Amino acid sequence: MRVAILSDIHGNFDALQAVAQELSPNDEIVILGDIVGYGAEPERCVEWVREKKARATLGNHEACILGLFPVSWFNPFAASAILWTREHLGPGSLSFLGTLPLSFEDYGCLFVHGSPRSPVDEYITDPWQAREIFEEQDFSVCFFGHTHVAEGYVWDGKRTERIVFLDGGELLLEEGKRYLINCGSVGQPRDGNPKASFGLFFVEERRIVIQRVEYDVRAAARKILLAGLPEVLAYRLEVGG
Numbered sequence: 001m002r003v004a005i006l007s008d009i010h011g012n013f014d015a016l017q018a019v020a021q022e023l024s025p026n027d028e029i030v031i032l033g034d035i036v037g038y039g040a041e042p043e044r045c046v047e048w049v050r051e052k053k054a055r056a057t058l059g060n061h062e063a064c065i066l067g068l069f070p071v072s073w074f075n076p077f078a079a080s081a082i083l084w085t086r087e088h089l090g091p092g093s094l095s096f097l098g099t100l101p102l103s104f105e106d107y108g109c110l111f112v113h114g115s116p117r118s119p120v121d122e123y124i125t126d127p128w129q130a131r132e133i134f135e136e137q138d139f140s141v142c143f144f145g146h147t148h149v150a151e152g153y154v155w156d157g158k159r160t161e162r163i164v165f166l167d168g169g170e171l172l173l174e175e176g177k178r179y180l181i182n183c184g185s186v187g188q189p190r191d192g193n194p195k196a197s198f199g200l201f202f203v204e205e206r207r208i209v210i211q212r213v214e215y216d217v218r219a220a221a222r223k224i225l226l227a228g229l230p231e232v233l234a235y236r237l238e239v240g241g
């Protein structure tokens with residue numbers, strides 16, 4: 001069985017289509033939140049997720065759109081995109097977003113947007129923080145998103161090792177070790193690599209492949225500008241930052 005793990009699509013349908021071309025019809029699909037926000041095609045992205053019957057968790061952008069977080073928690077560009085997105089989602093998509101859980105478990109793994117101890121809003125960014133989470137929380141493998149950086153943390157019971165997937169990579173899960181894995185962002189990478197990022201989990205082999213895919217960044221950026229969204233949201237796509 002192969003599970004495709006997509007996170008932080010952020011309304012970027014061009015990036016999502018490029019990733020979708022890499023998937024097989026038999027893949028199960030998991031989305032780790034932030035389907036919408038920033039990009040100009042939120043409705044098409046939510047429709048795709050629903051059409052594919054993908055399982056998804058709640059992201060902080062969805063939480064804000066649903067009124068669970070105040071808009072003031074976001075920087076002005078993100079806040080303005082959230083308000084725009086709220087106006088550009090149909091009632092079916094809005095009620096679908098309202099059904100998303102904070103986390104779920106399957107294939108022996110935990111799936112969450114932010115972190116196991118604060119599912120929607122904690123950013124996992126360094127090995128010391130990852131170690132705290134390994135010590136506090138009970139999970140074997142956790143897939144997370146939110147930071148838009150493809151990387152992972154491995155805990156062997158004594159120390160935490162950080163793995164960076166700069167232009168993709170592969171990881172074999174070892175018995176006795178625990179993992180926090182971020183497969184990167186489909187629609188707004190922030191690790192200096194503008195290619196869309198996603199993961200493939202080969203369940204029986206316990207193997208994870210992180211893949212980067214080129215897509216038409218210019219087209220996605222143009223749509224953001226034409227929609228009247230903040231210009232910075234278009235330009236950052238070109239640098240992956």
Ligand SMILES: [Fe+2]
Pocket residue numbers: 008010034059146147148
């Ligand atoms: Fe995000």
